[in-house]
Amino acid sequence: MITAHDLHKAFKTKTGTVNAVQGVDFQAHDGQITGLLGPNGAGKTTTLRMLYTLMQPDRGEVRVDGIDARKDPAAVRRALGVLPDARGVYKRLTARENIAYFGELHGMSRAQIEQRTRTLAQALDMGDILDRQTEGFSQGQRTKTAIARALVHDPRNVILDEPTNGLDVMTTRAMRGFLRGLREEGRCVIFSSHIMQEVAALCDRIVIIAKGQVVAAGTADELRAQTGEDNLEDAFVKAIGSDEGLHA
Numbered sequence: 001m002i003t004a005h006d007l008h009k010a011f012k013t014k015t016g017t018v019n020a021v022q023g024v025d026f027q028a029h030d031g032q033i034t035g036l037l038g039p040n041g042a043g044k045t046t047t048l049r050m051l052y053t054l055m056q057p058d059r060g061e062v063r064v065d066g067i068d069a070r071k072d073p074a075a076v077r078r079a080l081g082v083l084p085d086a087r088g089v090y091k092r093l094t095a096r097e098n099i100a101y102f103g104e105l106h107g108m109s110r111a112q113i114e115q116r117t118r119t120l121a122q123a124l125d126m127g128d129i130l131d132r133q134t135e136g137f138s139q140g141q142r143t144k145t146a147i148a149r150a151l152v153h154d155p156r157n158v159i160l161d162e163p164t165n166g167l168d169v170m171t172t173r174a175m176r177g178f179l180r181g182l183r184e185e186g187r188c189v190i191f192s193s194h195i196m197q198e199v200a201a202l203c204d205r206i207v208i209i210a211k212g213q214v215v216a217a218g219t220a221d222e223l224r225a226q227t228g229e230d231n232l233e234d235a236f237v238k239a240i241g242s243d244e245g246l247h248a
């Protein structure tokens with residue numbers, strides 16, 4: 001389970017201060033997919049970066065399985081699998097070597113790494129790319145490699161920044177199936193997207209972020225009820241006050 005409480009983050013730039021995240025609060029539960037939905041620049045990536053300890057919040061608290069990220073960031077990292085916005089796949093290594101390298105960093109044995117790689121490569125349909133050097137990989141192939149690498153240590157909690165960004169229809173469908181599998185295994189899954197249809201297709205709970213704040217949260221039915229709109233698209237538009245993010 002992942003809890004964000006009153007998160008704030010501002011960036012000082014040459015032209016002034018950007019208040020990227022201004023009091024974000026939500027909970028993501030085990031056995032559920034929670035979608036962070038919001039238009040470009042809403043603060044999704046900054047929120048996720050604070051959840052996975054890459055960035056310290058200016059204010060507020062992150063807890064993963066009850067562990068305070070400020071007090072024990074290493075334990076939080078062990079409990080998390082993260083697909084960051086910059087996929088950062090090592091291009092001199094094969095996909096298998098990328099996965100194994102992360103396994104080694106987590107202190108896993110060679111046998112454990114081999115067994116996990118087999119499971120993940122099958123789930124992500126990576127058979128034909130596993131032993132190819134990742135230089136020249138397509139976006140989808142890089143994303144799959146980065147996801148397998150993120151999950152090698154079998155984390156209970158999974159955070160994915162725009163996992164279907166740039167993927168074709170078939171790969172997106174396969175990715176959705178994979179994320180549902182993580183939910184069925186009882187994991188806590190959070191993913192961000194700026195596309196409403198993407199979130200609607202997958203998520204048990206939706207957290208809508210606009211201008212650094214949570215403007216609505218709940219199941220699709222709850223969001224419709226909260227906004228007084230019959231369809232989710234209208235509910236989303238009403239919650240964020242514009243129609244950005246309605247179309248891929």
Ligand SMILES: Nc1ncnc2c1ncn2[C@@H]1O[C@H](COP(=O)(O)OP(=O)(O)OP(=O)(O)O)[C@@H](O)[C@H]1O
Nearest residue numbers: 011013018020039040041042043044045046047194
């Ligand atoms: N390192 C930084 N320095 C300055 N401003 C930043 C920095 N990181 C993010 N921002 C600003 O903070 C705001 C939120 O950005 P963020 O990347 O979190 O949005 P997002 O919801 O993930 O958007 P997108 O859907 O476009 O990826 C934006 O205005 C962005 O320009």
